[in-house]
Amino acid sequence: MSTATIQDGDEVHDGGPSPAAQGRVIEAVGVAIASGELVPGTRLTLEGLQHEYGISRTVARDTMKVLESMNLVYSRRRVGIVVQEPSLWNVFDPNLVRWRLASDRRDLQYSSLTELRIAVEPIAAAGAARRASAAERAQLVSLAADLRRLGEAGDLQAFLAADIAFHQLLLRSCGNEMFRALEGMIAEVLTSRTRQGLMPFKPRSEALQAHEAVATAVAGGDTAEAERAMHHILDEVREAMGLR
Amino acid sequence: MSTATIQDGDEVHDGGPSPAAQGRVIEAVGVAIASGELVPGTRLTLEGLQHEYGISRTVARDTMKVLESMNLVYSRRRVGIVVQEPSLWNVFDPNLVRWRLASDRRDLQYSSLTELRIAVEPIAAAGAARRASAAERAQLVSLAADLRRLGEAGDLQAFLAADIAFHQLLLRSCGNEMFRALEGMIAEVLTSRTRQGLMPFKPRSEALQAHEAVATAVAGGDTAEAERAMHHILDEVREAMGLR
């Protein structure tokens, strides 16, 4: 409407002056790289991006700056912006994880995350047993009870939600900021596990018991037992992943 | 010298036209935030940054975009650029890790990384036993032998180098891209451990044996034993960190 200027409309972008052009482009290019559609070595240019997405040079510039800070691309004068080798990517960047989970390379990302989870959660449980607050310990016990109730009732949806809450609380209360940063990714893995039907239709009684054991151990400050019980929970996952 | 223009020099920045102004500013602001010098809630403005660092709006914008993608800040109209709560930072970003290790909050970052290492390395060892290439297995055995030789000779410097190589190779060959991304951070932790004198002056024979056990198990494809032996190596670290 009041967008006065807008010259040379050879390719008017629909959304008007499109607020959040930035995010749109980062998303689009990020997804294209993460999915492998843009293979390593591919060269982009700012001008090309401007034209393709109908954005100004500045926006193209800072988009590439963000992608560069994730190590998805590097830029050199006279050459352009070059897509990096996957082995150099910042694979812990939550955005990148999201993009990869949305791509058809989903499985690779999923198994990496699962293995990470297997590694981290036992130590997180031990950390929680050592450092969680009283409120967190109590909530953990309560969540374990919820899990049993919902699991025995067969309410898979609610069970998943409580399961996510349980594991997230553990990561949050373990006192390690890096573990806490994995909260979102763990949630993603658990959700995906249920969606793909990798979860038993009805949670195994053994798993329910193990969750209770973790909660009890954390509540009682028994680090070794918390770690052991969490290991036990994850053994089931390892089994399912063929990592046993 | 050839800095032709430079108008209105009310505050000429020393470095001339400063190539790589970008990196300089990201580094400076990133360090200031990571070190806690800029507390959460602090407001910056593009204009303030332009003035402070003698840069243009474009560069200030790019810089903030990068910091925003690490979740160190968020920016809102009419408000400015606001420093985020540390709990929201992308603490796995290698740059942020570096900044924090360089700050006086070093210890916090160090212990988080150590705990992460304790969690990841056993699973990485198991992964390597399952998935490493023949060359990698051989190299691991060879590095373990080097470790014994250098350890018994008391050459702490060379021992550290070989130790880093050993643990990095393990992470690289374990087949998990996320673990591999931790290579640099592990190297940092090991270096720091030696520098701070946390390493025994002469590596304990038990540790040397455990490294050999890991290498042998990986070479032989014995995942359970590789994991167990790596756990054993890390028990010493846990002991030292008071995590036992």
Place this chain on the structure above:
DNA sequence: TCTTCATCAAAGATGCTATCTATTCGTGTC
């Protein structure tokens, strides 16, 4: 009359565009 609440306008900041100069570095030519 005083207080409270809703409404509206101005200001201050970023979002985005457009355009310019400087610098670098790969490539082709001599």
Place this chain on the structure above:
DNA sequence: GACACGAATAGATAGCATCTTTGATGAAGA
């Protein structure tokens, strides 16, 4: 092998658009 050309990013500047906070104004009610 040296050198010139050109393509591309790096950086600077100016300006309009947009959003959102803040404060002022005015009306309704106690």
